[in-house]
Amino acid sequence: MTLRPLERLEDADAINGVIAQTWGEQQLDREVIVALAASGNVPWGAYAGDEVVGFVLGWVGFDPVDGLHVHSHMLAALPERRHRGVGYALKLAQRAQALDQGIPVARWTFDPLVARNAWFNLVKLGATADRFYENFYGEMTDEINAGERTDRLVVRWDLEAMTPGVRPSEGFEVLGREGDDPERPRPSTVRSPTEGPALIRVPREYHELRAADRSLARTWREAVGSALRICLDAGLTVTGFTVDSGYVLT
Numbered sequence: 001m002t003l004r005p006l007e008r009l010e011d012a013d014a015i016n017g018v019i020a021q022t023w024g025e026q027q028l029d030r031e032v033i034v035a036l037a038a039s040g041n042v043p044w045g046a047y048a049g050d051e052v053v054g055f056v057l058g059w060v061g062f063d064p065v066d067g068l069h070v071h072s073h074m075l076a077a078l079p080e081r082r083h084r085g086v087g088y089a090l091k092l093a094q095r096a097q098a099l100d101q102g103i104p105v106a107r108w109t110f111d112p113l114v115a116r117n118a119w120f121n122l123v124k125l126g127a128t129a130d131r132f133y134e135n136f137y138g139e140m141t142d143e144i145n146a147g148e149r150t151d152r153l154v155v156r157w158d159l160e161a162m163t164p165g166v167r168p169s170e171g172f173e174v175l176g177r178e179g180d181d182p183e184r185p186r187p188s189t190v191r192s193p194t195e196g197p198a199l200i201r202v203p204r205e206y207h208e209l210r211a212a213d214r215s216l217a218r219t220w221r222e223a224v225g226s227a228l229r230i231c232l233d234a235g236l237t238v239t240g241f242t243v244d245s246g247y248v249l250t
Contacts, residue, residue, distance in 0.1 A: 001086065003093045006045045006055060007037040014045065014052035022076040023144055033057075040101065044093040046077065046086045053081045056090040063107065066156070070098045072108040091125060095159045104159050109136060109152035111145075112224055113206040115245040122241040126164045127157040129238035132228040144207075147214075151225050153238065169242050171197035174249075175227040184209055184216060187223035193231050193249070200227045200247040 006015065012030035019026060036043060036059060043057035054077035061071040072094060077086040098106060110117045112132070121127050131154035140150055172195075176188035185203060202224055203209045210217035228238075231249045240248035 001053070001089070002047045003089060004045055004047055005037070006033060006043040006052075006057075009034055011043070011045065011052075015043065015055050015057070018052060018055055018076050018078055019074075021078055042097065044090055044097070046081075046090055048081075053078045054086040054090055056087075056094050058094065058106070058108070060101075060103065061107070063105075066105045066107070068103055069105040069107050070094065070103055072106050075108075087120065088124060095157075095162075099159055106155075106157040106159055108155050108157075109133075110155065111148075111206075112151060112153045112228060112247070113202055113221060115202055115204055115206065115241075118202070118241045118245075118247065121155050121157075122238065122247075123164065125157060126162050127155045129153040129155050130232070132225070132232055134225055134229075149221055149225075151221060153228070169244065169246075171199040171248065173201065174198045174231060175200045175223055177201045177203070184213055186216065187220050190223055190226045190230065193234055193236060198231050198236055198249040199242070200224065200231065200249065202245050202247070204245045 009030055012028060012033040015033065016027045019028065033043060036057060039059070041059040043055055045052045046054035056072065056075045058070050058072035061069055063069050075087055075090060095106065110121060112118065122129065133152050133154065135149045136152040137150040140146060140148070172193060173188070173191070174193050175190050177185040178188050179185040183205070203220060206217065206220070209220070236249040238247050239250045242248060
């Protein structure tokens with residue numbers, strides 16, 4: 001696999017091919033890719049031979065706290081290439097590009113119910129999350145998000161530090177998992193955080209749970225949203241993720 005910038009008009013077709021296999025039949029306008037590249041926001045592609053098997057794209061934004069930062073909007077790999085380091089390599093390319101431009105921070109959003117994304121963002125990349133927005137994107141129609149309330153955690157990635165996320169398994173459970181079925185657990189009652197690390201458990205495989213029981217999935221979304229609001233309002237920050245699918249807040 002090699003990494004290359006995606007700057008040409010025809011590169012949009014390759015990006016849209018990965019998008020279609022990730023989110024379904026939606027498209028990025030070809031001129032957007034050219035405009036991003038021309039404005040210094042070059043997307044990056046992961047190639048296996050001549051085939052684009054993954055991509056990352058974002059742009060420079062301004063944040064009231066961080067000032068200039070990279071907003072990393074989309075990251076995806078073809079299904080057969082996932083969990084093989086493609087996404088990690090692409091994020092490092094995006095990081096290198098930002099540091100070359102003198103930008104020390106990247107931000108993006110992700111669904112807090114998706115444990116594998118939480119592990120990637122908070123542990124592997126060593127980012128944190130300091131904001132939570134309910135229904136951030138409103139109603140979406142792609143295959144992953146259709147019919148879901150688009151709750152999002154906002155990641156903050158210190159590009160110069162890249163400190164691994166903390167992974168303690170002990171702490172005060174603001175939200176736990178209950179039930180005899182490990183594939184379809186129920187959320188516990190949400191509690192207010194106390195001293196020490198706070199833990200917010202989520203389902204290990206939310207999309208599988210949602211496919212089996214939509215009502216239970218909605219219950220989880222309400223519970224996780226409530227727990228995150230309580231903790232962040234109390235001044236805590238999401239600093240890690242445990243091996244058994246729980247957010248660590250300190």
